[in-house]
Amino acid sequence: MSSSSSMTLKGDYMVRPKEPTWHGCLPLFEWSLTGMISHTPIIYFYHPPPNWLISPTKIATTLKDSLSKILVQFYPLAGRLQNKGNGRFDLECNAMGVQFIEAETSSTLSDLGDFSPSSNNYCHYLFPHIDYTLPMQELPLLIVQLTKFKCGGISISLLISHIVADGQSVTHFISEWAQVARGEPLKRIPYLDRNILRGGEPCSNINDWEFEQLPRLLKNLDNSFEERKEKTTNAIIKVSKNQLEKLRKTANESWNKPSNDRGYSIYETITGHIWRSACKARGHENNQPTAIGVCVDWRSRVKPSLPKESFGNAILDVLATSLAGDLMSKPLGYASSRIREAIEKVNDEYVRSGVEYFKKQYDLTKFQDIHCIQSDDHMPFYRNPNLIVVSWLKLPIYGIDFGWGKEIYMGPGFHEELEGDSLILPSSHDDGSLLIFMCLQEVHMDAFKRHFYEGAEFEFLKGRL
Structure with missing residues (x-):
């Protein structure tokens, strides 16, 4: 985005599951507590047809309503991490919700050229900011930002907790969310059983990890x-x-x-x-x-x-x-x-x-x-x-x-x-x-x-x- 571009915050909401969901703590796989303890950033750009642009709230309403529906099945994303100390967390499924931000920019999609983030600084504008100095239990596991461009184009950026979801789970969620937004039923319901993996005796070929x-x-x-x-x-x-x-x-x-x-x-x-x-x-x-x-x-x-x-x-x-x-x-x-x-x-x-x-x-x-x-x-x-x-x-x-x-x-x-x-x-x-x-x-x-x-x-x- 050019230095002359301006960004305006239009709304900041907490989207919760549309129906009551299971409440309680889900254990996290030990492996998921290693490596990156932050959010994975992904962004999509669209140029909606005129019928979607007639109403200024139609796109945002569609995204929020479908997000509320999909969270009934993907309810862990509406929860929060509970810090147990010493780098350990539990996933508390409490339906606190997903943060949804609406913003507008004076830029156009053409200002972004080939959309390459290495030749634009849009990562600083089109993605939400997360303050990792805050207690982990205060951070939403999923934050979505919808940004409307002057030309009618939009971007949808997502920050998803890497502790809670890897790439396969992220793409599963996004594809099902889009499915529901189009008015279609889920294709694949998430499998949430966490009891399948237990520890075992250390391998003979592993001495120091x-x-x-x-x-x-x-x-x-x-x-x-x-x-x-x-x-x-x-x-x-x-x-x-x-x-x-x-x-x-x-x-x-x-x-x-x-x-x-x-x-x-x-x-x-x-x-x-x-x-x-x-x-x-x-x-x-x-x-x-x-x-x-x-x-x-x-x-x-x-x-x-x-x-x-x-x-x-x-x-x-x-x-x-x-x-x-x-x-x-x-x-x-x-x-x-x-x-x-x-x-x-x-x-x-x-x-x-x-x-x-x-x-x-x-x-x-x-x-x-x-x-x-x-x-x-x-x-x-x-x-x-x-x-x-x-x-x-x-x-x-x-x-x-x-x-x-x-x-x-x-x-x-x-x-x-x-x-x-x-x-x-x-x-x-x-x-x-x-x-x-x-x-x-x-x-x-x-x-x-x-x-x-x-x-x-x-x-x-x-x-x-």
């Missing part, structure tokens, strides 16, 4: 706060289907045959390439240890497995590790093999062992990242020399129609302070291409792009928030 000893910068053994607060920047990299196929071929032909006779996946290939490129861009020495956080959905990896409709956060971050010198000197397939090895160790025993491990921890805060509350001795693990790569490649993130047509753009919000964080999602063109949203320290971004594009002539989009 992986997050206990994360690689640090050898050139800066105390990982000083001064180095870590270097200014960060964001970029979006576009990888075409042809370029991706070339990378996969390179990975699968350049190293030992992958296990189970399966070629390296798109995720394993592109994540390996990101990892190698980041090591080069950061100027790592050959003996520098480095780790990459790999997000794994464990719903189908436990026995009995959880249904896809299981609502909650069923994601765990498993670490792939290596020396930077091996990543940089060996073929791409080596990096992909390290990632494959990390993913394949996530089975029923591994998941339950983690549950047991975290239950025994007195304080879970050392395993958590609250990105807006960072101190000298508590920073996200994926900062230099480490990374985390999240995939939305298999999520149904596009084609969300609330009644006025499908979106003209969908994308994530950017976190400026999450250095080393990256997100892969498919292109909305459904042509086999993908987009990588990347955050690095500013001093390393140009070098990262250069190494990433080497030999592939990758297209990319530049920009900063």
